[in-house]
Amino acid sequence: MLSTQQFSLLLLKWNHDFNRRNMPWKGINDPYKIWLSEIILQQTRVDQGEKYYNSITTKYLTVSDLSLAKDDEVYKLWQGLGYYNRCRNMLHTARHIHQELNGIFPKRYEDILNLKGIGDYTAAAIASFAYNLPYAVVDGNVVRVLSRVFGLNQSFYDAAGKKFFQSLALELLNKKKSAEYNQAIMDLGATVCKPQLPECNQCPFEKKCIAKIENRINELPVKKEKLKLKVRHFHFFVFEDKTSFYILKRTSKDIWNQLYTFYMIETENEKVKSKDNIILKSINNSPQVFQQVLSHQKIQGYFHINNKITEKEIAHLNVFKINKYELEAYAFPRLLISFFQKNNYL
DNA sequence: AAGCCGGGGAC
């Protein structure tokens, strides 16, 4: 059995000798940029998040710069990244720091944790990377590495499991080199101890890894129960003239909050019944159909074009008029981007 | 505790 000292030693040696992973935020200590990178990377692959990190940090050099930006401008930069409440919380926190904290990022773990959009993982990441404070990160990478190396059948997806892994991770943490250690274990998980086809021959724990020894690599970590896909039917009504579209901003707690779409209704199936909306007397009944599969729902998008509607009727809807050349100023869901591209608007 | 929130890359 591996002692905590051995674990840390082997990990740091691997990090020094073999880890060549490089990312724009790696090794920096600006809490603002570290915070941005961590928010962007929540449930998001490094490859996917990197260009968003670059564009946001290029446009807003400090947290105060970001705090002064317009919502729509920032959401536009976030477009396509998903989990849009992260963007909402990010703006809230930037403005809180600018207005209430004189633009100074908090330095204590508890204060960092209290910021909107920051949970256990992100607080530990910022505290260790920016200030080298002794807090252990527990993300998907860490759970996978620890589960395999120590052969843990504990699930991470309940309160007891979270506590268990956080406790173990803290015990293993090299308290004097928390930044280096935390980065190393995540890098190991991302580049060697991968979810599928891990490269055990490059792993410093190969000879000690319980999962490897007992041939349980594919069983660990204990998987999260997969959620069943709910199918939803969204009917979009494209009101347009030569130069303009009518769009609206979504403001419910539903999917795509704060993004823009056409006027839309949701129905039980692919059919729109006249009772579904009295305004839509003359809907086009052969819409363009686009589908988007998300992790938790499948969305069928029906785009009804050439709708006959008067200005007076439009006034009853929640929409406003934009010029077609303004499309690039608004953040749209992927599904609408597909529609715009297919019809050569983008 | 369970549900909800996007989108995409690797296989």
Added chain:
DNA sequence: GTCCCAGGCTT
């Protein structure tokens, strides 16, 4: 198709 990603918030 399946898995899962530098998770967190709401109910």
